[in-house]
Amino acid sequence: MAPTLRHGDALLVRRGGRPIRPGDVVVAVFRSRPGLLVVKRAVRPADGGWWVRGDNDLVTDDSRAYGVADVHGRVVARYWPRPGRLPRPAGYRRV
Structure with missing residues (x-):
């Protein structure tokens, strides 16, 4: 799957609000790498x-390499350079 975001994209992140659901793009910190802030897609609690x-399994470091992550917020929109809402992949369903 092609990456939803690119390096340099400016994002609007919401802390609180509705609960995180599978398929949401989130800002998180891996417990095994506390200094590394990442933007990834939530899969499951x-x-x-x-x-x-x-989103790009061939070149990404994610929970497969670093384990569980603590979510700090949900990305609700990209406002620079291509404003818009972030798409939800076809394989994810609302819970």
């Missing part, structure tokens, strides 16, 4: 955190 994955 796991051990008090979330299992997160990148």
Whole structure:
């Protein structure tokens, strides 16, 4: 799958609000790498955190490499350079 975001995109992130659902793009920190802030897609809840994955499986480091992540917010929109809402992949359903 092609990446939803590119390096340099400016994002609007919401903390709080509705709960995180599978398929949401989130800002998270891996428990095993506390200094690394990442933007990934939430897959499923796991051990008090979330299992997160990148959209491009061939080149991304995600929960497969670093384990559970703590979510700090949900990305609601990209406002620069291509404004708009972030698409939800076809494989994800609302829970």
